[in-house]
Amino acid sequence: MMSRKHSSYLIILSCFLFSCVDKVDSPNFIFILVDDQGWNGTSVQMMNSDTLSKSDYHETPNLEKLASSGIKFSNAYSAAPVCAPSRYSIQFAKTPARLSLIRVGMNSDHIDHEGMMSIPKALKEINSDYVTAHFGKWGIGSSPEIVGYDFSDGQNQNREGGFENDTSQWNCEV
16 A cells, blocks of 8 residues: 555656656656755746846757757755755655765664665656666665665765765754
8 A cells, every 4th residue: 555655756756757848658867966056056947037047158958959859847945954854855755854964974774775765666666667867976875776776886975075974064053
């Protein structure tokens, strides 16, 4: 029996999928998540009514091409001001507070990565023929395959770029 949270997750994902321009049984889609990306940080105009919603400096012709042939998810808010809690929130459709994961570098052993509903699992419940992939920064405490992705480039983090998570800078008494 499907729980309420799984039902909610599937309803939201279904609405997104059924809003695609070309009606097909299994529409292809690409979800791009970028850390610290402002809504006007690309040359794609995110709001048709606001010319300031695109950059007049950055040129992103490939993103423009993708956006012109599909839909833009332009009305969203980050669940947290840092990467890992936001990524968890998107992946598992729960707030960082509900996941007890509110800042970067926190232990995530308490999270059932394999048992929780995730984006790839929800897609496969909609249509078992979906093939899912994750490429780029992962930042989650288990592998993309455990979460349900068919293909990935592994557990990439900022460490490859020289990031050092210095927990001595955290104000843990708050």
